[in-house]
Amino acid sequence: MKKVLITYRLKPEGLKTLEGEYDVTLPTERSYFTKEEVLEMIPDYEVLVPNFSFYTDREIMDRAVKLELISNFGVGFNNIDVDYATKKGIVVTNIPNSTREPTAEFAFALLLAAGRRIGYYDRKLRTPEGVSWGVYAEGGMPVYGKTLGIIGMGRIGQSLARRAVASGMGIIYHNRNRLDKAIEQQYNARYVTFEELLRTADYISLNAPYTPQTHHMIAAEQLNMMKPSAVFINTARGSMVDEKALAKALKESKIWAAGLDVFENEPHILPELLELDNVVLAPHAATRTIEDRINMSIEMTQNIVGFYEGTYSVSRVN
Amino acid sequence: MKKVLITYRLKPEGLKTLEGEYDVTLPTERSYFTKEEVLEMIPDYEVLVPNFSFYTDREIMDRAVKLELISNFGVGFNNIDVDYATKKGIVVTNIPNSTREPTAEFAFALLLAAGRRIGYYDRKLRTPEGVSWGVYAEGGMPVYGKTLGIIGMGRIGQSLARRAVASGMGIIYHNRNRLDKAIEQQYNARYVTFEELLRTADYISLNAPYTPQTHHMIAAEQLNMMKPSAVFINTARGSMVDEKALAKALKESKIWAAGLDVFENEPHILPELLELDNVVLAPHAATRTIEDRINMSIEMTQNIVGFYEGTYSVSRVN
Known part of the structure; x- marks a missing residue:
């Protein structure tokens, strides 16, 4: 029976696929295992399930003498040294299907909230000064009729585009590889250079994976290219953005607003x-x-069962 | 030259249609005229433009000996005694086109924010206690795959449905009159009774006009019918909801959340x-x-010019 070490206390409802056939270890005292605990236990395990905030590095893989599979609980896999895993013959998988719609949904929620000032109103109405109720006072930025620039037009980017189109937005995108014409037509999306996207989009959403190449891809130079009315959304990874430069741009009204779900030094x-x-x-x-x-x-466990038994398709990243 | 009295200081960019052909009076000292000021001026005017929060009652109409047209700056016209205007032969118009997409957009922004806890996160992260970053901690309610119940499936309701469908929601609706099959099919929307909507929808959005018949249409009885997981959105008029009963239901977790743009005693x-x-x-x-x-x-001024010159279509409500 393969031994599976899960670093975060996931709910049993999502782990039924493994029942009976796999020997699963979950944290019980705390909601998560520390790195020290994982280092101590890992030599006995064939499968490691790191939470997206658990960094799986060389030190862990060097101790993991039986490790065959890292089944990541996340779609982004910047928490794993995938190159090193590949060298050691360890397969790495991620979960792109179950994360697709919720992430696009949340990105669009942040987009609407930042543009139409939902967070601001909700906060200020609860303070003694409140918000003006005047016709033009403290108004937001329209979304309908505006252009959304999507950086990284993969699964999540396309799900975001579907919502944006139905909300009256036009779509431009930048990607490592241009998409098929059929997909472009589905969203009436126009492929543009990174610079054209930054200069012309009203709303900009970051939906690319984090890699050394995308580190700080949005920094002072890129923020300066954006319109003063631009709204920037990040639901990808914090380290793709120079957070200090973004805070400065927002403070100085170089751009109009931002909606952020991810940060350079989470949870800070x-x-x-x-x-x-x-x-x-x-x-x-x-x-x-x-x-x-x-x-x-469920998707994470299906990667494990699919890897060993071939009964599910497996989302491999190496 | 017809004299037009506008009760709120609207920006001149939107009033160009009237230039030269109409004698327009706008507030200059404050952003609005008081009722007393309007009562004093109104005998000289053929047209009155009330802001949606300016109540145009019998007293004003009795003084308005020359009044021919009330061109409301708003789509809802509960701020006008339309029956009395009709008796006096005064035409009342509203602005359904320019308000349609922004209102549906804002309703959807509140729906996503209430479900996915955007307001809560934004507020709490700015306090010393912050928010937990744990996998299951303080999580939201999914939108994708859920059922949206729309009460009042007119223009705004349909624009909201378009956004919701693209976001993976199913649509049920209740209306005074059932819609054409073609419109139902466009949104894959199912007509249900008011009670079925309240009992089965995951998200409920109020998009009906305020009338004496819809006063407090959402009160304790209706809130009790909703699921404990229900999210209630109101972008219509505050008086359609018993605000005390709603606050109680939210406090006692009889329903899960609400997103409110309108209140019984605005700006209170x-x-x-x-x-x-x-x-x-x-x-x-x-x-x-x-x-x-x-x-x-612009739509409001086109109602005026259309009324006198026939050059624009006019949205009459009486």
């Missing part, structure tokens, strides 16, 4: 951002509903 | 609501962007 948020009225902040919660977390667990 | 918000974490509050801002307010002004 740059204090400057916490002071700004033109940003909507969320605690890496794009897939955080009980139903979605269970669906993610 | 029930203090109990301001204390609740499971409500997202906005200051009657569904159409509050500069672009949308200008578009509303």
